Amino acid sequence: MFNLKKVSNARLAFAAILISVGVLFGIVISSNLGWMPLGQAKVEPLSPKVTEPLEATEKAFVMIAKRVVPSVVNISTTKMTKGPEETPYSPFFQDPYFRRFFEEEMPRDHESPRKRKEQSLGSGVIVSEDGYIITNNHVVEGADEIKVLLSDKREFTGKVVGSDPKTDLAVIKIKASDLPTVVWGDSDKIEVGEFVLAIGSPFGLNQTVTSGIISAKGRANVGIADYEDFIQTDAAINPGNSGGALVNIRGELVGINTAIFTRSGGYMGIGFAVPANMVKSVMDSLVKVGKVTRGWLGVYIQDITPELAKQFNLSSNQGALVSDVIDGSPAEKAGFERGDVIVGYNGKEVENTGYLRNLVAQTLVGKVIDVRVIRDGNEKVLKVTIAELPAEVSKGRGEKEEGTGGIFEGVTVQNLTPDFRERLDIPEKVIGVLVTAVETGSVAEESGLKAGDVILEINKKSTKTIKDFSKVVGEVKKEEGVLLLVFREGMTIFITMSPGK
Numbered sequence: 001m002f003n004l005k006k007v008s009n010a011r012l013a014f015a016a017i018l019i020s021v022g023v024l025f026g027i028v029i030s031s032n033l034g035w036m037p038l039g040q041a042k043v044e045p046l047s048p049k050v051t052e053p054l055e056a057t058e059k060a061f062v063m064i065a066k067r068v069v070p071s072v073v074n075i076s077t078t079k080m081t082k083g084p085e086e087t088p089y090s091p092f093f094q095d096p097y098f099r100r101f102f103e104e105e106m107p108r109d110h111e112s113p114r115k116r117k118e119q120s121l122g123s124g125v126i127v128s129e130d131g132y133i134i135t136n137n138h139v140v141e142g143a144d145e146i147k148v149l150l151s152d153k154r155e156f157t158g159k160v161v162g163s164d165p166k167t168d169l170a171v172i173k174i175k176a177s178d179l180p181t182v183v184w185g186d187s188d189k190i191e192v193g194e195f196v197l198a199i200g201s202p203f204g205l206n207q208t209v210t211s212g213i214i215s216a217k218g219r220a221n222v223g224i225a226d227y228e229d230f231i232q233t234d235a236a237i238n239p240g241n242s243g244g245a246l247v248n249i250r251g252e253l254v255g256i257n258t259a260i261f262t263r264s265g266g267y268m269g270i271g272f273a274v275p276a277n278m279v280k281s282v283m284d285s286l287v288k289v290g291k292v293t294r295g296w297l298g299v300y301i302q303d304i305t306p307e308l309a310k311q312f313n314l315s316s317n318q319g320a321l322v323s324d325v326i327d328g329s330p331a332e333k334a335g336f337e338r339g340d341v342i343v344g345y346n347g348k349e350v351e352n353t354g355y356l357r358n359l360v361a362q363t364l365v366g367k368v369i370d371v372r373v374i375r376d377g378n379e380k381v382l383k384v385t386i387a388e389l390p391a392e393v394s395k396g397r398g399e400k401e402e403g404t405g406g407i408f409e410g411v412t413v414q415n416l417t418p419d420f421r422e423r424l425d426i427p428e429k430v431i432g433v434l435v436t437a438v439e440t441g442s443v444a445e446e447s448g449l450k451a452g453d454v455i456l457e458i459n460k461k462s463t464k465t466i467k468d469f470s471k472v473v474g475e476v477k478k479e480e481g482v483l484l485l486v487f488r489e490g491m492t493i494f495i496t497m498s499p500g501k
């Protein structure tokens with residue numbers, strides 16, 4: 001009888017022999033060819049041509065860290081605040097039997113409500129051998145006690161020399177000498193894409209170094225400070241990094257780390273630093289006079305939109321459009337006019353209003369500056385003596401009402417009466433028609449016109465009364481855009497209205 005079991009066993013034995021022979025044959029061939037079994041692959045070292053640039057970069061980062069880390073300090077602050085809930089004084093609290101049930105919550109013997117300590121951490125950068133340290137205003141603001149920990153573990157008590165909330169910067173001083181200092185860099189010369197290192201104390205982890213690049217320059221309207229010209233970086237910045245150093249590949253200070261954009265409370269790849277040139281200007285002013293003295297030109301300015309560029313026959317959107325000149329200001333004395341476009345300031349190209357505002361603010365009071373403007377298509381240079389920015393800033397108010405036809409469909413205006421002047425705080429010198437309402441979804445609303453605005457001009461033609469307004473509006477063709485000069489909240493601005501909007 002045919003034995004199936006014996007045949008199966010024979011086949012299995014034959015297969016095992018074949019596999020064994022195959023493995024032995026493979027080992028012999030691979031050894032002769034210089035191959036190694038899987039998991040023991042022979043790895044050749046990378047060519048020096050590949051590794052040398054990487055090693056050079058690595059050594060540069062190491063050298064920068066060694067050079068700069070000692071000048072970056074940890075700042076811890078303490079402030080006393082009242083408890084979230086203050087229990088009023090009561091005679092019952094003085095009864096020993098009653099008190100023992102509320103020992104921790106009740107104030108003792110006419111004591112004021114218990115206070116609690118709030119502690120926070122930040123960073124700072126030593127900028128002078130005798131103990132001046134730059135940091136953020138929000139790091140030390142309202143602090144009752146400031147402790148400064150150096151990289152060599154020495155601890156000092158810090159004192160605020162001066163602070164400037166408008167740039168979120170502060171200078172503190174410790175009693176020490178021969179301290180390691182940072183080297184100042186020129187933040188105007190940095191370029192997007194450059195390597196940078198951020199050094200500080202995130203979450204209290206002293207002298208932490210992270211790396212990245214400069215992601216953008218001139219970031220404004222971030223909502224962190226009044227004067228913004230931030231450097232944006234993707235170097236990791238976290239809570240506690242505030243006030244720390246942002247340095248370039250040469251180990252020079254190019255910024256003071258100030259804030260992050262985050263939805264999680266931690267690093268998300270977007271950090272902001274105050275440029276070193278602005279920092280130095282603010283610091284010098286705080287150290288010398290205890291406050292920040294800012295330059296003042298005396299003009300109202302606005303960014304140039306494509307529509308405004310078209311109306312003013314400009315070749316680009318670069319520059320700052322002068323919408324008004326303040327009476328008695330340095331600009332008025334120098335001959336500035338409404339409609340001038342400022343394209344150069346003290347040898348620097350003016351990109352936008354934020355950049356110009358920072359340039360003027362950092363200019364020494366009394367300094368004579370050359371300002372390049374485009375007026376009626378021609379470029380000219382005006383010499384202006386910069387004054388100190390006045391402390392008071394006047395602001396107006398706005399209101400509402402309704403309509404006309406054509407491109408002004410949905411806009412209601414009326415003559416500017418003494419009553420409206422008083423209610424809206426509109427100066428006597430402002431002469432125009434008051435916008436009392438702007439219809440939702442109208443071209444005017446989408447263009448930015450608001451109730452409470454006073455229209456002074458349309459297409460550079462005066463609109464002193466309703467009659468003037470109707471006459472000028474009647475001359476505007478339906479398919480044409482218009483240029484408005486509007487008084488709003490203490491200043492004049494240009495607004496463009498286009499049928500396509």
